[in-house]
Amino acid sequence: MRMKEEKEKISFWLEESVRIKERILREQIENILSIGKLLIQSLKRGGKIIFFGNGGSAADAQHLSAELVGRFRRERKALSALSLTTNTSTITAVANDYNYKDIFVRQLQAIAKKGDVAFGISTSGNSDNVFEALLLAKHLGLKTVSLTGREGGKIARVSDYNINIPSEHTAHIQEAHITIGHILCDLIEEAFTK
Numbered sequence: 001m002r003m004k005e006e007k008e009k010i011s012f013w014l015e016e017s018v019r020i021k022e023r024i025l026r027e028q029i030e031n032i033l034s035i036g037k038l039l040i041q042s043l044k045r046g047g048k049i050i051f052f053g054n055g056g057s058a059a060d061a062q063h064l065s066a067e068l069v070g071r072f073r074r075e076r077k078a079l080s081a082l083s084l085t086t087n088t089s090t091i092t093a094v095a096n097d098y099n100y101k102d103i104f105v106r107q108l109q110a111i112a113k114k115g116d117v118a119f120g121i122s123t124s125g126n127s128d129n130v131f132e133a134l135l136l137a138k139h140l141g142l143k144t145v146s147l148t149g150r151e152g153g154k155i156a157r158v159s160d161y162n163i164n165i166p167s168e169h170t171a172h173i174q175e176a177h178i179t180i181g182h183i184l185c186d187l188i189e190e191a192f193t194k
Contacts (some may be wrong), residue, residue: 020167020176028163032180033163035145042117042143043188048080050112052104052133053121056174057147058085060121064181073183076193082109084133087103104133114141118167122146123173125153125164134158147180149173 035143039049049068061083068081084107085091094106108118118137121132125148135145135158145161148175152164165176 016167016169017172017175020172021166023166024163024176024180028180031161031163033187035163036184038143038145038161039117039184040187040188040191042115043192045115046080047113047115047117048082049117049119050082050084050108051119051121052084053130054127056170057127057130057177058083058119058124060177060181061085061119062176063178064119064185067182067185068188070184074189074190074193076189079188079192091099100133101128104129105136106137108133108140112137112140112142116142118142118144120144120146120155120159121177122153123149123170123177124157125150125155127155131155131158136143147177149177
């Protein structure tokens, strides 16, 4: 590939990422604020935020829970958040003994309580295990939040709150998911450092 073509490819990639974020800026600010308030309210009332997803979304789930348990930008008390994607013994045992679609359901059955928030992440919006976990969470009386992409899929339809990234490209969806996740962490952290 020639230098000019390489530069054009880089420019296209960055411009597409910017276009997606500009659309989120126009369409999702109120939704992001509502989700932030929900998460803050849950934490202030003794609830926890339970993150889950597959692949890159699993990494985002771990990343966001770590920002809340540790810190994002400010010193403050540890906040109650966890990721269902980190215990490989549980995940592989449930996948083997039951079904892969149950890996988050079984964990929610063990730890979730009313007042918690179930936070599913799926770039396709159709991950069966995220969908099943959100359905169970609603049945248990939890509020449900999701970050999705493409058309939002079945996960967007069952979530109390959903932010759908208007893109077909997984990488751009993931970039937007972590940006929104960081915004939520900042909103939460500010509420606990006033």
